[in-house]
Amino acid sequence: MNINILAGGPLERLPSFENYKTEEDLWIGVDKGVFTLLSQNIQPYRAFGDFDSVTEEEWALIELNVESIHRFQPEKDETDMEHALNWALSENPKKIRLFGATGGRMDHFFANVQLLIKPLNNNEEISVEIIDIQNKIFMTKPGTYSIQTDSDYQYISFIPISGEVEGLTLKGFKYPLTDCHIPISSTLCISNELVDDSGTFSYKQGILMVIRSNDL
Structure with missing residues (x-):
């Protein structure tokens, strides 16, 4: 099993998802990324976030279409992406791919890059990479x-x-x-x-x- 996590980064930085829509790929949405998945006719298995970046109409669509939603208060010690990554690591997949993790705010980008160290620090043999239209980072x-x-x-x-x-x-x-x-x-x-x-x-x-x- 591979777990693909889509965050709410700029849409123009996203690669084509066609190569990542296989029976082995499980999709997770983070905040605005949940709505993006639904917009691309990809069913999110789970959703994570405080959802402060979605409109009321988008949130209503998320509630209607996603069975498992982990919603947090905006005031928290972990980012939405870290919550999603922690859950993904606990599932022990072969690979975790992070999309929508680049572009936009630099603090979000560097926080996401820093998360790639987490499985190394925990001595977990799980490949985690950030992918956008121009880069792969691991x-x-x-x-x-x-x-x-x-x-x-x-x-x-x-x-x-x-x-x-x-x-x-x-x-x-x-x-x-x-x-x-x-x-x-x-x-x-x-x-x-x-x-x-x-x-x-x-x-x-x-x-x-x-x-x-x-x-x-």
């Missing part, structure tokens, strides 16, 4: 990873997030590296590309944010 802990060519996301960047990254090795890339030290302020690993159908990256210490991007 976090990794030390290890060795295979990465495939994707024409929709040509460029690959590696950004140290928690502590300095030690021993970064890139194979199959236009700009390879061998056992490299990457300080947290470094931009050395921005905008790389695969030269083969697949490549690998590995490292020994730190947390890396991996961003796959393309030009629009």
Whole structure:
């Protein structure tokens, strides 16, 4: 099972959902994202949020069409997205995808990016990624990873997030590296590309944010 979570980010930042509407994909709506799912004829399995960004008419439609709604007060310690992600992690899916998590307010964007660290801190082997029309973002802990060519996301960047990254090795890339030290302020690993159908990256210490991007 995969769990797709749609938040209320700008509609123009959303990719096509056609590749994510399979029998394995369960859809969750967050705040305005619930209404967006209904508008695209996707049935939300659950809804999370304080729903302060929807109109009375939109809320009435959500109440009518979604069986399981988790509604919170606006004054709370977790964001609506974090509530939804916590529930998704508890279901132990193969993958969690966050949509509608970029664009608009920068504080919301950085909060959503920060949430990608949560399963790593909890030692959970669940892949969580943010996806929009131009980017895929995910976090990794030390290890060795295979990465495939994707024409929709040509460029690959590696950004140290928690502590300095030690021993970064890139194979199959236009700009390879061998056992490299990457300080947290470094931009050395921005905008790389695969030269083969697949490549690998590995490292020994730190947390890396991996961003796959393309030009629009």
